[in-house]
Amino acid sequence: xxxxxxxxxxxxxxxxxxxxxxxxxxxxxxxxxxxxxxxxxxxxxxxxxxxxxxxxxxxxxxxxxxxxxxxxxxxxxxxxxxxxxxxxxxxxxxxxxxxxxxxxxxxxxxxxxxxxxxxxxxxxxxxxxxxxxxxxxxxxxxxxxxxxxxxxxxxxxxxxxxxxxxx
Numbered sequence: 704x705x706x707x708x709x710x711x712x713x714x715x716x717x718x719x720x721x722x723x724x725x726x727x728x729x730x731x732x733x734x735x736x737x738x739x740x741x742x743x744x745x746x747x748x749x750x751x752x753x754x755x756x757x758x759x760x761x762x763x764x765x766x767x768x769x770x771x772x773x774x775x776x777x778x779x780x781x782x783x784x785x786x787x788x789x790x791x792x793x794x795x796x797x798x799x800x801x802x803x804x805x806x807x808x809x810x811x812x813x814x815x816x817x818x819x820x821x822x823x824x825x826x827x828x829x830x831x832x833x834x835x836x837x838x839x840x841x842x843x844x845x846x847x848x849x850x851x852x853x854x855x856x857x858x859x860x861x862x863x864x865x866x867x868x869x870x
């Protein structure tokens with residue numbers, strides 16, 4: 704793993720930058736194209752860990768709390784936590800509306816998501832499920848109620864990140 708800077712933030716990368724063909728292949732599987740600012744991040748970084756545990760203040764269920772971003776997922780399925788793998792993990796694709804894509808993880812298993820839907824394309828959300836694990840008896844329903852707005856774009860999200868004070 705190597706340390707790099709992207710938009711003034713330090714990152715520890717999972718691996719080499721991804722190639723445009725790998726992004727196009729993933730977009731084809733998802734049935735939608737990533738916003739340009741997020742594509743640029745993937746081309747430069749292909750995921751990684753923000754140095755100094757970067758976070759931002761978010762309001763989840765009307766309770767403001769500092770959330771620490773743990774990692775950004777990769778396109779490459781052999782570099783660690785990848786977008787496609789996380790999409791099917793936690794029954795994500797059965798719990799979250801279509802075209803809401805997990806692209807990172809906060810401490811506490813909340814996920815950073817980007818919308819690829821027409822009505823809110825490029826907006827960033829935190830997915831904070833009330834119940835993370837389902838039971839065999841539970842019917843999985845796609846809820847908007849567990850998505851909380853973070854930013855209008857990926858770059859705006861990055862601009863909101865702050866260093867987390869050490870305790």
